[in-house]
Amino acid sequence: MGLILLRYGEIALKGQNRQEFLRCLRRNVRRCLREHHIAGEVESVGQRLYVRTEQVEEALAPLSRVFGLVSLSPVREVPRDVDAIIAAAIEEARAAGLNENSSFRVQARRADKTFPHTSPEINRLVGEGVAQALHARVDLSANADITLGVEIAQDAALVFARVIPAPGGFPIGVEGRVVALISGGIDSPVAAWMMMKRGCYVIPLHFSQNEVETSKALDNIAQLSRYSYGWELRPFVLDHAATVMPTLEKLRAIGESRWNCIFCKRVLIAKACEIAEEQGALGVVMGDALGQVASQSLANLAAISYGAPLPILRPLLGLDKTEIIALARRIGTFAISTRAQAPCAFLPNHPVTRGSLSKLRDILNRLKALEAEPYEPSI
Amino acid sequence: MGLILLRYGEIALKGQNRQEFLRCLRRNVRRCLREHHIAGEVESVGQRLYVRTEQVEEALAPLSRVFGLVSLSPVREVPRDVDAIIAAAIEEARAAGLNENSSFRVQARRADKTFPHTSPEINRLVGEGVAQALHARVDLSANADITLGVEIAQDAALVFARVIPAPGGFPIGVEGRVVALISGGIDSPVAAWMMMKRGCYVIPLHFSQNEVETSKALDNIAQLSRYSYGWELRPFVLDHAATVMPTLEKLRAIGESRWNCIFCKRVLIAKACEIAEEQGALGVVMGDALGQVASQSLANLAAISYGAPLPILRPLLGLDKTEIIALARRIGTFAISTRAQAPCAFLPNHPVTRGSLSKLRDILNRLKALEAEPYEPSI
Numbered sequence: 105m106g107l108i109l110l111r112y113g114e115i116a117l118k119g120q121n122r123q124e125f126l127r128c129l130r131r132n133v134r135r136c137l138r139e140h141h142i143a144g145e146v147e148s149v150g151q152r153l154y155v156r157t158e159q160v161e162e163a164l165a166p167l168s169r170v171f172g173l174v175s176l177s178p179v180r181e182v183p184r185d186v187d188a189i190i191a192a193a194i195e196e197a198r199a200a201g202l203n204e205n206s207s208f209r210v211q212a213r214r215a216d217k218t219f220p221h222t223s224p225e226i227n228r229l230v231g232e233g234v235a236q237a238l239h240a241r242v243d244l245s246a247n248a249d250i251t252l253g254v255e256i257a258q259d260a261a262l263v264f265a266r267v268i269p270a271p272g273g274f275p276i277g278v279e280g281r282v283v284a285l286i287s288g289g290i291d292s293p294v295a296a297w298m299m300m301k302r303g304c305y306v307i308p309l310h311f312s313q314n315e316v317e318t319s320k321a322l323d324n325i326a327q328l329s330r331y332s333y334g335w336e337l338r339p340f341v342l343d344h345a346a347t348v349m350p351t352l353e354k355l356r357a358i359g360e361s362r363w364n365c366i367f368c369k370r371v372l373i374a375k376a377c378e379i380a381e382e383q384g385a386l387g388v389v390m391g392d393a394l395g396q397v398a399s400q401s402l403a404n405l406a407a408i409s410y411g412a413p414l415p416i417l418r419p420l421l422g423l424d425k426t427e428i429i430a431l432a433r434r435i436g437t438f439a440i441s442t443r444a445q446a447p448c449a450f451l452p453n454h455p456v457t458r459g460s461l462s463k464l465r466d467i468l469n470r471l472k473a474l475e476a477e478p479y480e481p482s483i
Numbered sequence: 484m485g486l487i488l489l490r491y492g493e494i495a496l497k498g499q500n501r502q503e504f505l506r507c508l509r510r511n512v513r514r515c516l517r518e519h520h521i522a523g524e525v526e527s528v529g530q531r532l533y534v535r536t537e538q539v540e541e542a543l544a545p546l547s548r549v550f551g552l553v554s555l556s557p558v559r560e561v562p563r564d565v566d567a568i569i570a571a572a573i574e575e576a577r578a579a580g581l582n583e584n585s586s587f588r589v590q591a592r593r594a595d596k597t598f599p600h601t602s603p604e605i606n607r608l609v610g611e612g613v614a615q616a617l618h619a620r621v622d623l624s625a626n627a628d629i630t631l632g633v634e635i636a637q638d639a640a641l642v643f644a645r646v647i648p649a650p651g652g653f654p655i656g657v658e659g660r661v662v663a664l665i666s667g668g669i670d671s672p673v674a675a676w677m678m679m680k681r682g683c684y685v686i687p688l689h690f691s692q693n694e695v696e697t698s699k700a701l702d703n704i705a706q707l708s709r710y711s712y713g714w715e716l717r718p719f720v721l722d723h724a725a726t727v728m729p730t731l732e733k734l735r736a737i738g739e740s741r742w743n744c745i746f747c748k749r750v751l752i753a754k755a756c757e758i759a760e761e762q763g764a765l766g767v768v769m770g771d772a773l774g775q776v777a778s779q780s781l782a783n784l785a786a787i788s789y790g791a792p793l794p795i796l797r798p799l800l801g802l803d804k805t806e807i808i809a810l811a812r813r814i815g816t817f818a819i820s821t822r823a824q825a826p827c828a829f830l831p832n833h834p835v836t837r838g839s840l841s842k843l844r845d846i847l848n849r850l851k852a853l854e855a856e857p858y859e860p861s862i
Contacts, residue, residue: 113803113805114806121777127675136631145787160862182824189489190676254759271808272803273803274774276773278773279773279780279781280780280781280782282781295801298800298801299800299801300803301803302772302774302800302801303772303773303774304773333631340820361810370792384779385787386782386784387781387784392680393676393794394658394681394683395657395658395682397683398500401658401659402658402659402661402683402765402766403765405765405766405794405796406765406766406793406794408791409794410794413789414785415785415789415795416794417773417784417797417800418797418800419800419801419802420679420801421677421678421681421796421798421800422674422677422678422681422798423498423798424492424651424652424680425492426492426651
């Protein structure tokens, strides 16, 4: 039976949320294994989770996508005995390719302080043993080719050479639900991913304009699903034109089509808030990054947000395009988002780039006057 | 006269904003130099800015804090002649410590395509010249100890070995103004920094509870000022108790003191929106990260945001505490934020951690009933 050591962010775990966080994390780890048909046992041991399975290699990639984990390592489990630890470290180092031309260091962590050797002592003893056996050079700096980890737990010692990064954040489920607007572009899937990372159940919502963009949106949602252990991403797909046309026609009637983009987003948000209400969601996620394009000016964000009944969550607000693209590549949505694109049919020639709130209120009043019933309840 | 090459993010510069971006960036670079009493000339050359100055070393650190720049390099400027370039590369490599025990590579960029040699040819010619002169090993990978850069501009060739990172983003001034709530904690200065990075004029607003936290907030604002070329950070400091007490007393009167934290934030936001209106600002910046502490639950963010007249900008929403701390260290606010802290005087024993909007509306109505005049215009 193989063993995988899972690490979670200790810094996030002050006080009352700890038990809920761990319960949720274990549940999602189990669902991850089940979804990939991997038989395995999950248990909490000290500040770690252990996964025992015969399918260690198959489990690593899926587990590296579980939010709440910061890293994982396949480990050798040996008795708490210095000679056994050294022997395991030699095997592990050899498997990792350590030889007389490469360097290594040892980083011990003594979770159980009753172990007779301190961490620096373990580092020295194991370092000497491995250096002797493999004729490799010790390099205490971060430049070492290989870092050997040793964890002293209560019942065993764990030895490892690989540390696979995981996304961090909180396990999906510790926060509530949010509705995430997903287009065919680069930003919105990354924004949804960020909220999943912070523990939200994401309900994807796509407004379909054409097959090209809709297939990109759905493919991106499928990519996000690879991270969504503990929650099925079931997208709502609504017709874009049917949703926005009534409002855009009225805008044209009053000669304000330059405001199309702002009102389009207001209508989509209003619809997202309706769905959120039905689904018990508490916010609407959007991919805006301040100033990235002319339509994402501060003034336009204010005009778009004005009067929204739920908070608009914009986790990419402060990021540069290069940072967003790096995240999109990492989560596997970039290649999909950058496929051939179909333009929006409602884009005016000179869209408003600095929509003022006073002008917005004026337009809202004129739209209201156009019909007996109010234009939109609160937006 | 020395020369510094400044690079800005080309990816951010599609279309119409380009000229405004560059004008603003040059202005901020000039202000940066002036503020540090560095005499220098700034000019646009192709996709770069040049700074000519006798005080190259003094200028590097300040310039590395100008938003809109992605990196800078002190360069040697030589005629567009291969031998001159090789000679400069040898000097530059020697100054950077290249010797027979280290490796290097050459990365040429031919901004002017009329230059007779292609970039790969320049890489090869310069690489051979440097390798021969300094007996150093060529390593084309990113593992090379030293990377020598060569840029072929229209009138000269530039050679450099140092690339100093800068924060990226947009020059301060291309977006509008925002009011940023700054406490004595870790998060809020980072949030303000993120909005500065996206080109905002930040107006800091601190609500003073005690000297300990206020001195931390003011010290952090001073740290942020090191990045605020082109805009003076003039903090508003208001008395916290005077601002929130009337509302918290009414909450106590109706037996809802568990909602203190949510209403405290609502009142601070209402005040921030007032100041924003006076100052022509279009949003209120807060340091919330979803779920970081129990009071930053999705439900509480919704209850806090409900009815706010301006958008609440939360650039840290999707970040982990570890990511926020890394940023705080980088911008120099972490050590200040983590000085001894003074607790909030109004924290209830069991603050609401999942404030629902229906309960919020109920409380708002009961507060209104308590007085003839409405409690707060829109919040």
